[in-house]
Amino acid sequence: MNENRKYPFSEIDPDICKGCGLCVASCPKGVLVISDKLNSKGFHFSEYVGEGCIGCGNCFYTCPEPSAVTVYLRNYVPEEVS
Amino acid sequence: MAQKTILRKPRGFIDVYKHKPGAEKxxxxxxxxxxxxxLHKLIAEALEDFDIVDKTIVISPVGCSVFAYYYFHTGNLQVPHGRAPAVATSVSRANPDSVVISYQGDGDLAAIGGNNILQAANRGENMVVFFVNNAIYGMTGGQMAPTTLEGQITTTTPYGRNVKTDGYPIQVCEIINQLTAPVYVVRTSLHDMPNIRKTRAAVRKAISNARDKKGFSFVEVLSMCPSGWKMDSVPAQEWIKENMIPRFPLETFRDDSEDTPAIERPVPVMDPDEVKRILEYSALSDSNLEKNPDAAFEKVAVRIAGFGGQGIMSAGIALANVGMEYGYNVSWLPSYGPEMRGGTANCSVKIQSDTVGASECTEPNMVIAMNQPSLEKFEKILVPGGALIYNSTLIDIEPTRTDVEVYPIPITGIADELGNTRVQSMVSVGAFAAVTEMFDPGEIENLMTSLFKGKSDKVMKLNEKAVRKGYEYVKENFS
Incomplete structure (x- = not known):
């Protein structure tokens, strides 16, 4: 994770993602895209373009894969993880 | 609850899916x-947020969600097709403080389990049922389900579901809503974000109802099956909106969550003394019969078999009851056909000092055969050295076993001489007492009032005589 990144942002695990595209369709800001790259399972995974996330959580709640999407919200403090 | 600062895999899930076979954990x-x-994620999130992961038990059905137990960090049971509400009932009744979730698909819940869900809902069991409706049998490859829409093409309706031959899609919420007991009945959908959030609210309300013991909550969720519908994920969401919702309107059919008090059910009586009092079994507490330390048998596993009507069951019950009076642990297990009289019947009785495990005598050390088919059938399973008592009045053949003690006794004949063939069961009880030396015939006579509660003195006297005759016949002929 890039420490200088601004919250909120969405992080998608490229290897867990199955590329169904529900998050891309649900994103109100259009900041998620299906990658041209393939992951280790042969899926074109979804990825965050790097800016514009408003932390609405749509991608998290619409994603059918429990651990594929993590959304760090506006009030997130990195220390909490440890 | 503190405001969330991160949305990540909820703690209601197992961290690493260790129960899942293969490399992808x-x-x-x-x-x-x-x-x-x-839906899994919404449930797991609610369980974490309410801090009830450890007290939740998820019942996995048959269907795609058969492996729900790979994922939920709860107690898990996977049950036969359609039976989740029945199993959830027993789990909920046995563990009333648990949060019990029955997770089912439309094939499981609305087809094979159709009656299970109605009965559980009608009893108002304290549980949540999540009913995932995708209008198709997903796991088995996209066949017509009870909820398949009119005209919908599936592998078993290649020309579309025809209501003239296949009936109409079943609207389960509407049916459940006809019942009195459920507290919360709602249909939601996963076809877009606003509706996923409504589903989230419904999941949380239903789970909190179970936590607060409010009773039966039913959440139907319209869900995508891109594989079964043969379309991409996003068009599948569109398909729900355009095709499913007209037939399955999104609605809160009932919400009595606020006004419903916590369920209070009568507590089952588990105290043995209280059970004896309720059953008016005073003789048991009064009797202080001593076991015979020199008995020929320490423990008996006996199979009693014969025609229906020969008193097979009553002989077994009598033996078990007498054994109980002597302070043995006993069991009695009947096995019979649908006929009350005629046909064949047998029962297993165990009488022993240590705890009884399985109550069926698959390897009996005694067989009491009252007719020829029973002798032929059950002498085979008698253990070597066991006792074979058979009714020589009705059985002409000789037993084939030579490694057992054989006692041919004219049981029906003795009863007939006493004036009533119906007492043959007590003749065999007397014979049992003599062969095993576990019971004393005089002491059995004192138990007649409890064995034949409500019968006339004449009947009791006749049965007393029958016990005595059976006992004496063995003592006179085989000692």
Whole structure:
């Protein structure tokens, strides 16, 4: 994770993602895209373009894969993880 | 609850799916775009947020969600097709403080389990049922389900579901809503974000109802099956909106959550003394019969068999009851056909000092055969050295076994001489007492009032005589 990144942002695990595209369709800001790259399972995974996330959580709640999407919200403090 | 600062895999899920076979322990088995994963996540999140992961038991059905137990960090049971509400009932009754979740698909719940869900809902069991409706049998390859829409093409309706031959899609919420007991009946959908959030609210309300023991909550969720519908995920969401919702309107059919008090059910009586009092079994507490330390048998596993009507069952019950009076642990297990009289019948009785495990005598050390078919059938399973008592009045053949003690006794004949063939069961009880030396015939006579509660003195006297005759016949002929 890039420490200088601004919250909120969405992080998608490229290897867990199955590329169904529900998050891309649900994103109100259009900041998620299906990658041209393939992951280790042969899926074109979804990825965050790097800016514009408003932390609405749509991608998290619409994603059918429990651990594929993590959304760090506006009030997130990195220390909490440890 | 503190405001969330991060949305990540909820703690209601197992961290690493260790129960899942194969190398992929970090992701589910669901197809891309499947609605199950979304609903799983909403449930797991609610369990974490309410801090009830440890007191929740999820019942997995048969269907794509058969492996729900790979994922939920709760107690888990996977049950036969359609039976989740029945199993959830027993789990909920046995553990009333638990949060019990029955997670089912439309084939499981609305077809094979159709009656199970109605009865559980009608009893108002304290549980949540999540009913995932995707209008198709997903796991088996996209066949017509009870909820398949009119005209919908599936592998078993290649020309579309025809209501003239296949009936109409079943609207389960509407049916459940006809019952009095349920507290919360709602239909939601996963077809877009606003509705996923409504589903989230419904999941949380239903689970909190179970936590607060409010009773039966039913959440139907319209869900995508991109594989079964043969379309991509996003068009599948559109398909729900355009095709499913007209037939399955999104609605809160009932919400009595606020006004419903916590369920209070009568507590089952588990105290043995109280059970004896309720059953008016005073003789048991009064009797202080001593076991015979020199008995020929320490423990008996006896199979009693004969025609229906020969008193097979009553002989077994009598033996078990007498054994209980002597302070043995006993069991009695009947096995019979649908006929009350005629046909064949047998029962297993165990009488022993240590705890009885399985109550069926698959390897009996005694067989009491009252007719020829029973002798032929059950002498085979008698253990070597066991006792074979058979009714020589009705059985002409000789037993084939030579490694057992054989006692041919004219049981029916003795009863007939006493004036009533119906007492042959007590003749065999007397014979049992003599062969095993576990019971004393005089002491059995004192138990007649409890064995034949409500019968006339004449009947009791006749049965007393029958016990005595059976006992004496063995003592006179085989000692």
């Amino acid at each position: 970090d992701r589910t088995h669901y197809c891309p775009g499947c609605g199950h994963g979304i």
